[in-house]
Amino acid sequence: MNLKKTLSAAVAAAGLVVAATSAQAAITVDVYGDYGNYFEDFKKDITRKAGSYKHNANDWGGHHNKLTLNLATGSGAADMVLVDTGMIGGYINGGGLMDLSDKFAPFEKDMVDFAVKQGQNEKGQQIGVPVDLGPGVAFFRRDYMEDIGYDVDEVMETWESWLAYGRELRDDYGVYLVSNADGIARSIIYGTVKEGNGIYTGPNNEILIENDRFKFAFNMAKQLREEGLDANTGMWNDDWYGGFREGTFAMEIQGAWMLGHLQGWIAPDTEGSWGASNLPNGIYGTWGGTFAAIPTQSKDVESAWNVIEYMISPKAQLAAFDEWAMFPANKTVHDDEMFNEGIDFLRGQDARVLFAEIANNVNPVQPGAYDNIAETLVVNTALQEVLADGRDVNEALKDAAQQLQKRMR
């Protein structure tokens, strides 16, 4: 009897705890990267706007794997989820995420055009709401450029002038032009897409990877490697971080968010040595970016939408930009006075104006259902074969196109 009583009491207590917890955390949000801190630090504000929530922060890969699994099994997904630009193509046509067109309509005009289109599926329904962008920026060492006597606009004017600067750096200073040749190939592949096309496929899923855009990108990367103009450090490892600190390369093309990492922890001691510029040859591209979406499984769509509405509000967009360099997808804040402030790390340059200009000039790129497969075949396989094994560019691309064709349904 005593045992029975104790057990009942324990069950009741557990029930109360569960009830209390669920009452406290009305909705759940699944996030990754810095958004873990975002939902921690802005808890008060978000709760005021959208009610209480529980956030589950994961690393990039784990987050997207969990989302895929939740959509596959139809259970376990949070009420609101974040999706990275690179992954959005695989989800928007799947039917597991809600059409937010009506809710988003009043806000659409305020958001950066290319990102709005990127969040739409084949039917034009708004599945992903852009919350931050990654305008592609060239971070360059000002001191090297000054020493050699070049002006940044002059260097960036054409690919030829850019290469000429690289050769001088190599010959006179023993410094590499860029960290990784494949990064440059990516910038050309992502940054020169014709409007209406996807990165790898056209509007009717026709494969584009044998066209001139890819050939040029591959040849440029190959040339950089063969001429010894890239340090080949790889990324997100000690060699790469060391390269920034020690100045072994003079330029890095990344999303604007890279500034936060550089001044925060990678190379804070190099403050004042850096500048930011457009990409070479007048191209505009993006590196990363985040969408917010609501799974159809969500039990409280209204509260989930309120969280998204909070995230795209001017106040939250500026706060996230200030705190974690998440570049605002809401263009109404791009003329905020914060954008005119000089950035010490970039020797006082008001670079945020430049970031905004880049963001607003990027061509919309249609996400494709096969983007992930194509990325693996083209960037991770074919490009590696060209750079590491000296394989012929046309042959490598032809192979990749054939493989992609086979893998498409």
Next chain:
Amino acid sequence: MSRSPGIGTQGSDVSQLEMPAPNRLKEIISQGTPYWFLSPWVIIYGIFGIFPLFFMVFLSFQDWNPSEGLGAMQYIGSTNYVKAFTDPLLYKSMWNTLTIALLSGVPQHLFAIPMAYILVQLGERARQWFTSAYFLPYITSTVAVSMIFFQMYQGNGIFNNVIVMFHDWSVTAPLFTWFDPDYPIQWVRANSVIQYSIALVVFWKYLGFNIVIYSAGMATISNDLYEAAKIDGANTYQRFTQIALPLLKPFIFFGVTMTIIGNMNLFDESYVLTNALKTATKDGMTISNYLFRIAWEDQQMGMAAAISWILFGVIAIFTAIYFYLFGREGLQEN
């Protein structure tokens, strides 16, 4: 659950023959005790082990993007198998797996057997201390170990720094003229060395496991045999090759079988060292990594299921060949 007062007290033949209901229940419960105790494991194994296995057979004939939900599956016959068999990456990753398996597996046993022999000679106390020490890597998280090795393999990491040291030291300098300190070895970024880099981590991690197997095996060999051999004039080396090795066969058989199965499933080490399959994947990607990429990055679960069955077939064939060649001897069947 009070028992009806009449039942079992009426003294009729029928009531004696027919067991009262609650008693029958008791009997079932008591007879089934072992099964009740087993059931949690059986249920869990059924759900997470057996069911996925059969579900995967089904899945390998479907086209399915998991983000579209379970309803999106479409039967496509053997297309997934055709896709897999015509993908050069399947063969390449299989070849990589085999190479890394040999590079790490063979030395594991070549080192573990003599080391176990030496440890046994050192006596019980020393043997236990050393085996524990060698076993430590085995119980350390593979991801943590791989990440530490990833750091050590960097351009300015310990491996390159040690080579620089030898390169600069006048005594060893002539041996290291091939090394140019300006171009450190790209341990985890160059296709030419990635397999060695992965194999070293695997070797380091699993050596201890094999030492434990072999030292346990050596401990079962009676001292009388060694003594008899000693009296007959056999030296240490002869005692090792003529007594220890032949009697160790069943242990060698077990150890090598585990290595074959383990190495064919290699995932974590290569995944971490190739920076999540971003660099040197051409030679560094194993078949399990390839399978993961198709399933989770490309989101083609049907094809991934087909590949895992192909992988199952390959492991089965290798194990069967091995059993056929060495099984009888290894299991000491006459």
